[in-house]
Amino acid sequence: MPLKGMCIELRPNLCSGHVLLQFEEPIRDKRKTRIVIKEDDVHIVENGVDGDSELVLRHDCFGMDIERISVFIVSGEYISFRFNYTHIDLDALQRAGVHVEIHPLKLSFEERSHVVALQCSKCYHEVVPGCKYNRLREFPSGFVDPSEFFCHNHGDTSTAKPPSLVPGPSDMYYGLNYVVLNMAVLHSRVIKCEGHIYCKRCMWLLGICILNDAAVKLWADALRLQPVATLPRQLFQQPTLTQLVLRMLKDFWPDAQHHFCTGNNRALLVATMPNRHQHYMLLEILEFKLRILRKVETTSSVAEAKLQQFYACKLYFRVFGSCQHDPSILAAWQEQITIPKLEMSPYSFLALQRxxxxxxxxxxxxxRYNTAEEKLQLSYFFYETEEQELLRQQKEQEQQQQPKQGPEVKPKQQQLKEYETDTGVDASLDEEDESDDEHSDTDSETHNALHHKYAPIAAYEQQLVKRWPKQKQLKHMSNSPDGANL
Ligand SMILES: [Zn+2]
Ligand SMILES: [Zn+2]
Structure with a gap:
């Protein structure tokens, strides 16, 4: 029976590891599945036939001498056990492993250097016209006192104007996965509805109104830079989910990165979905940086488990939507002021949730659960390199397109050049409780066609016509007093 998933927590300070194995089917008595230690290797053997055995752990890659397994549990399609060794070559493990460092939050362009125009990442409609930004400044996160943002305010406070966080017309402020712009630069290229900003052409959710509608916070993964030869298409350098998680954890707990944390290790993520439902993710971090062995896919035809070291964040999580019931746990978390909160883009939120x-x-x-009352679920976030994230994204995209368009075969070089952040989001954005005709086959085909740069204009027009009644309705709503400016 083939392995479906596998993860080994490695704890060198205890000279032990904890193996989690997930199989395709439940393990039953008649199959006689056994774990065998043979010459310091750990095998799974079925029915005592050697040909059926699958190697789980080979000692000699990292010089392990596994001598004992314990806490052996079989339940459902899972087998888990602990193993002990007396020796391991940690240097070899580290050399062959994946170690991702946090990359500081940096825009892809610099002040006064490039004319930068922003497009909707879905339909490539230009939403912010070209501008050579005079000031690029980091926007204060919720954890920083806004008065520290502007140095001039530290002087004579009696005559100084109160600090304004509203950017000027050629200023761009930025923070974790978003940029802040003056509302006026958007003109009529977007649709404003109940404090949310949508692309006027395709209704893709781009961001939210802030500072009494004087400014907009636009999600970096809802936008892309207008293609020019000297710039990448992404607003930020290294815009991967791994970097987002690393940066987020550092924002929440600046000093706790490498330590096992107890006590204040909870955080709350909030995202507004395109239908303006608020979704929440409760996080409880158990370990920021845990050594993990994962099975890596080898290109050779020999079906053998090759293990590689990664680092992972081990955590409990639970997701709530404002459209769901039972918000008592959520309310309890929201009331605790010691729990840091972060508003993030719906696309990153859903990617993290997936x-x-x-x-x-x-x-x-x-x-799986932390407590019977809270029911947060145990999981891992594996820190991956930019290339690994990119390949994963392409795999997800191919899986999504496969049923209708067949596998797309491209040379590898070309694959690595393309980089889109909106991949794989569409499917999860339409919630089950939303009933309209958007789920018809022709429409989702149009969605897929729009992913392609050279989508025929006919497909686009077809989409536009379908959405027109809804768009008109939204326009009408945005003419109401609380949605002025249009
Ligand atoms: Zn658009
Ligand atoms: Zn919802």
């Missing part, structure tokens, strides 16, 4: 949900499946049911 990643954590998929890794949660590695954990046997018995260990």
């Amino acid at each position: 990643r954590l949900t998929s890794n949660m499946e590695l954990v046997p049911n018995a260990w």
Whole structure:
């Protein structure tokens, strides 16, 4: 029976590891599945036939001498156990492993250097016209006192004007996965509805109004830079989910990066979905930087488990939507002022949710929940390199397009050049409780066609016509007093 998932927590200070194995089917008595230690290797053997055995852990890659396994648990489609060794070559492990450093938050362009225009990442409609920005400044996060943002305010406070966070017409402020611009620069290129900003052409959610509608916060993954030869298409350098998580954890707990944390280790993420539902993710961090062994896919035809070291964040999480019931746990978390809160883009939120949900499946049911009341679920976030994230994104995109368009075969070089952030989001954005005709087959085909740069204009027009009644309705709403400016 083939392995579906596998994760080994490695704790060199205890000379032990904890193996989580997930199989395709539940393990039943008649199959006689056994774990065998043979010459310091750990095998899974079925029905005692050697040909069926699958190698789980080979000792000689990292010089491990596994001598004992314990806490052996079989439940459902899971097997888990602990193993002990007396020796391991940590240097070899480290050399062959993946170690991702945090990359500081930096825009892809500099002050007064390039004319930068911003496009909707979905339909490439220009939403912010070209501008050579005079000031690029980091926007204060919720954890920083806004008065520290402007140095001139520290002087004579009696005559100084109160600090304004509203950027000027050629200023761009930025923060974790967003940019802040003056409302006036958007003109009539967007649709404003209940404090949210949508692309006027395709209704893609771009961001939110802030500072009494004087400014907009636009999500970096809802936008891209207008292609010019000297610039990448992404607003930020290294815009991967791994970097977002690393930066977020550092913002929440600046001093706790490498330590096992107890006590104040909870955080709350908020995102507004395109239908303006608020979704929340409760996070409880158990370990920021845990050594993990994962199975890596080898290109050779030999089906053998090759293990590689990664680092991971081990955590509990739970997602709530404002469209769902049972908000008592959520309310309890929201009331605690010591729990840091972060508003993030719906696209990153859903990508993180997908990643954590998929890794949660590695954990046997018995260990899945933190408490019976809160029911947060155990999961891991594996820190991956930019290239690994990119390949994963392309795989997800191909899986999404496969049923209708067939596999797209491209040379590898070309694959790595393309980089889109909106991949794989569409499917999850339409919620089950939303019933309209947007789920018809022709429409989703149009969606896929629009992913392609050279989408025929006919497909686009077809989409536009379909959305027109809704758009008109939104326009009408934005003419109401609380949605002025249009
Ligand atoms: Zn658009
Ligand atoms: Zn919802």
